[in-house]
Amino acid sequence: MPITFLVLQNKIGLRESSGSLEALVGSNFNNDGTALYEAMSALFVAQVLGQYLNIWQ
Numbered sequence: 001m002p003i004t005f006l007v008l009q010n011k012i013g014l015r016e017s018s019g020s021l022e023a024l025v026g027s028n029f030n031n032d033g034t035a036l037y038e039a040m041s042a043l044f045v046a047q048v049l050g051q052y053l054n055i056w057q
Contacts, residue, residue: 008019046053 005019005023008014008023009016012019043053
């Protein structure tokens with residue numbers, strides 16, 4: 001994230017406040033995608049192994 005912040009400021013020319021907001025929002029969207037990918041992978045592996053998962057698991 002520090003490199004992204006520096007690029008937003010130095011190469012793109014955003015102000016510090018705008019750059020920090022964009023870096024934060026962008027990293028959060030990326031984390032959400034990673035969490036969804038991991039959850040779907042866990043469900044796929046459970047199905048391949050024949051494990052039944054209820055709503056709480």
